Structures are given as structure tokens and as C-alpha cells.
Amino acid sequence: MLSRSETETIRAALSYWRDEIAGHDDLARRYLGTLDVEPLARKQFEPLIQSFLWSKLRYIAVDEETGQLAPRLLSELELHNGAGGPQILTVVVR
Numbered sequence: 001m002l003s004r005s006e007t008e009t010i011r012a013a014l015s016y017w018r019d020e021i022a023g024h025d026d027l028a029r030r031y032l033g034t035l036d037v038e039p040l041a042r043k044q045f046e047p048l049i050q051s052f053l054w055s056k057l058r059y060i061a062v063d064e065e066t067g068q069l070a071p072r073l074l075s076e077l078e079l080h081n082g083a084g085g086p087q088i089l090t091v092v093v094r
Contacts, residue, residue: 025038
């Protein structure tokens, strides 16, 4: 489950990557590991960064046995009261 603090950290990391690593493909590939993907170009980062800035986080429980998603999102009260069990999926809504 991602918290707002964690999504802000992701946004900051994307901003750092855009400012310091984008455009240096050899360096970027080192961080991408074995993924066979092309690193994003600098201009591709802004929409991604903005999506984290203006997004809303919602949460949904995942059934541990079946892996099925619950039929509805958890309310803030349910989330804070520990409803949904140990497996909760974060949904980023733009």
C-alpha cells in the first residue's frame, strides 16, 4: 500500500531522474537493470510527474487466497480501522 508520503517520494525521484539522468542513456540503463526498455526522454517525465502530483490515492482489498480484488474501494474509515486484511492494493486515480 502506498501512502501519500511514498507517492511524493516517487514524484521527487522522477523529478531528479528528469533533471540529472535523462539524456544519459548509458547511466539510465544501469538503473533499469535487465529491463529491455528504452529510457524515457526528458520531455516524457513531466506528464508522469504531474500525474503523481494531482492524483488521488484509493485503496482496495485483495483476497489472499484467490488474488481477487474486493468489489469496492475501501473507505478512509475502513482503511484506518485495518479493514481489508493484510493485502491492500493502491489505486492511483488521475
